[in-house]
Amino acid sequence: MATQTQTKPPGGALGNYLVEVRKEMRKVNWPKRQELISNTVLTLVAALIAALFIFFADEVISTALRFIYGS
Numbered sequence: 001m002a003t004q005t006q007t008k009p010p011g012g013a014l015g016n017y018l019v020e021v022r023k024e025m026r027k028v029n030w031p032k033r034q035e036l037i038s039n040t041v042l043t044l045v046a047a048l049i050a051a052l053f054i055f056f057a058d059e060v061i062s063t064a065l066r067f068i069y070g071s
Contacts, residue, residue, distance in 0.1 A: 031039070
């Protein structure tokens with residue numbers, strides 16, 4: 001029975017890890033530039049809308065509580 005030996009990259013476990021990372025990074029399907037830009041803009045707009053909603057909800061609640069407690 002023949003045994004198969006694997007050659008280990010220099011650097012031991014760290015070297016092996018880096019080799020595997022490089023292999024996996026080649027498999028990644030990176031987005032095109034235009035897709036990246038449009039997704040970034042969409043994310044920023046969604047974050048801005050969420051922040052404005054939270055701000056206005058906080059202002060309404062604060063105003064209501066000030067009115068109730070007379071401060």
